Amino acid sequence: MRLATLKRGGRDGTLVAVSRDSSRVAEVAGYATLQSALDDWGAAQSSLKAAVEAAEAGGAAALGDFAAPLPRAWQWLDGSAFPTHGDLMQTAFNLPPIETAKPLMYQGMSHRFIAPADDVPLPSEADGIDFEGEFGVVTGDVPMGVSAAEALGHIRLVMLINDWSLRTLAPAEMKTGFGWVQAKPACSAAPFAVTPDELGEAWADGRVCLPLTVEVDGEWFGHPNGRAMAYGFHELVAHAAATRDLPAGTIIGSGTVSNAEHAEVGSTCISERRAIEMIAGGKPETGFLRFGTRVRMQAGPFGAIDQRVVKR
């Protein structure tokens, strides 16, 4: 099933199920918000299924009507599970490889996910404004110490996310070892959060085996496939839950989708394309974003993120 959140209602919007052709929606009896359904997932199933049926003859909805599936979430933990991305960055910037036998992960701001067609307000072009195309999963309640195999059963929904990044600020924060605060403002999300079964064979080994297409001002930027994760989402969930319970509605990100075949499939962030340019020609060619630029991301059944970066 595909679920979404309309902007109307309170800070958490209004939960709806979405028709197969994405044009119609229906509210969910007894569950005003996606968070409330995630808190009570088993009991909510019959209401959710009824709403999916009703959506086929439901009210019309356009991209601008949707908020992020979770306009705010209790937790956002973002991985960096595509090894090609890390390898390219290390080669281009002559960085030592990150030594760890575990998945890479940081905790990011989760109190706001920007609606898929809303403007993205940021303070300064000088901060090196960049996008990162990612897949993400939404968990149910996950107990501390869960195994990766068990974690697979706690994945409720899959999402498409743009993890906005400020590249000028990032290296200094990373060097402190404390992770990123200023370099990682609010993320954006595509409108439709889908259950893993909805992906069919494209959900395999805890990975979203679909191309993620990025366009910048209407020009193709990349379409690498989510299959190439070194760790599946179930392993990322288990890593996140090693010393903490995860509350229902936790969002876990894949990190920038990146493939070894980047010469053919491109990238999902400017920083990686710049790294490829540096390796090939000694210097980056592609600039970071200017205010007014439009970034569009799309993948499988998730709908589009289609936004303009604007001065705050």
Added chain:
Amino acid sequence: MRLATLKRGGRDGTLVAVSRDSSRVAEVAGYATLQSALDDWGAAQSSLKAAVEAAEAGGAAALGDFAAPLPRAWQWLDGSAFPTHGDLMQTAFNLPPIETAKPLMYQGMSHRFIAPADDVPLPSEADGIDFEGEFGVVTGDVPMGVSAAEALGHIRLVMLINDWSLRTLAPAEMKTGFGWVQAKPACSAAPFAVTPDELGEAWADGRVCLPLTVEVDGEWFGHPNGRAMAYGFHELVAHAAATRDLPAGTIIGSGTVSNAEHAEVGSTCISERRAIEMIAGGKPETGFLRFGTRVRMQAGPFGAIDQRVVKR
């Protein structure tokens, strides 16, 4: 005024005002939770003041009745603003100094703050279980780009926090540059969140000028003063808000309270005491915590955190 949250009610507990002698409480008309009052702070003032009056003749409450002031929060950003702590760790472990002209800060888990007298469940003694005594502030809604001077006016409440830390896991996570996930499980909080004016002269230059006393199984461990921050809380709030709005109920931490006079005043975490032992005698003497150990923290008007570490 002093505010607290009783465990009864939903996941966010029940907001109460607290009597001057800390033994009595009264609910707040129209504001069931602290988050709801923070969302509507100006309008809530008359109800809060009436509840403070009513608390003097209110119902009795003991430490075990209280949840953390915010049992869950939308955002927890923890600083490391006491330079002595960083200096000691770098000297003991022969680390290069962290080069940054900005405050150090990471984003930690905020979906659970443990109640002040509840047990603290953790998976393994082998993880190097440690406490960190900190002061923290709770903000109202803070706009992106706020100045430090303006930020002072957005500080609503001051808290006492124990930032539990798993030292065996921390260095590897720090080395990735991504910050801590597994090394930073849920924090605990003292019961009473107080408005800055309640601190009188102990609230100066955005700092809590009070000793923070730590006891481990009834033995004194340290009582350094919160005055010695290199950055005031207003500067930490401005740092946090450089590229994001902060929602009401954001908690910003000071980092481990630490003083240059550590020979007299001790420390507020085991890791720092071990660093002092290593510098003095070549090796650490004090072990990390065992299950069953009791850690008590207390400062000014915040009440006590008094908890046992237990196996999950």
